[in-house]
Amino acid sequence: MTQPLIRLDKVSLTRGGQPVLTDVSLTIRESRIGIIGYNGSGKSSLLRLLCGLLTPDSGELTVHGLDTRDHQKTLFKTAGLIFQNPDHQLIFPTVIEELCFGLRNLGCSKADAIAQAEQILQRYQREHWRDRPVASLSEGQKQLLCILSVLLMEPSVLLFDEPYSALDYPTRHQLARVIYDLPQQAIMVSHEPNSFVGFDRVIWLDQGAIRMDGTPDDVLPAYEAAALAIEAL
């Protein structure tokens, strides 16, 4: 496996003419990294930069040795984004077709792709989903399908954008366990401090800049105190 190093050097991004990230520099080697911040602070934009869906206006960004500008089209093999809104990710009529799509793109034969898709459904006790129309799944079920589709492709870093927002407690618990046990590096955006149990590092984004960066024990209490102070205003 390539060295799990992600480096941002003075990365700036504008969207719709507005600055979204300003001069962000980071070196990320840890295995479990959380990104926290208020609405609109730039968290999802940062994930989109990391998987090549957006490119920086200025600055340098490399993900596991790949400059994201030069590898925009193939970066999905290295950095797999699980979208916050499943409807932005899911494009096929049935669960099995959705699961096979990424694998087929990576060059798997049809039979191989189906076998792997069936295996992952079995591992997550969702065999009965195989031929279900995607449109018939609930929001939480769609979110889990998005996660399984990306897990199947085995990217070397997984980017989770609010993965728990539509999940019920048992599924959330199951997914937290899955994320905890992943062999890959994982970066997860969440509003909820309790999503980061067992994480190595938490980065607090505020108005497109890093407000705090450290262990969950350092960053999360400061984040919660600041959020409560805003609430009390």
Ligand SMILES: Nc1ncnc2c1ncn2[C@@H]1O[C@H](COP(=O)(O)OP(=O)(O)OP(=O)(O)O)[C@@H](O)[C@H]1O
């Ligand atoms: N497609 C877009 N076009 C223009 N501006 C956008 C677009 N998407 C996001 N933005 C702007 O970029 C800024 C950062 O948005 P982003 O979605 O990265 O924030 P976030 O921290 O993930 O927010 P949230 O917690 O609400 O999901 C916001 O000001 C938002 O209005």
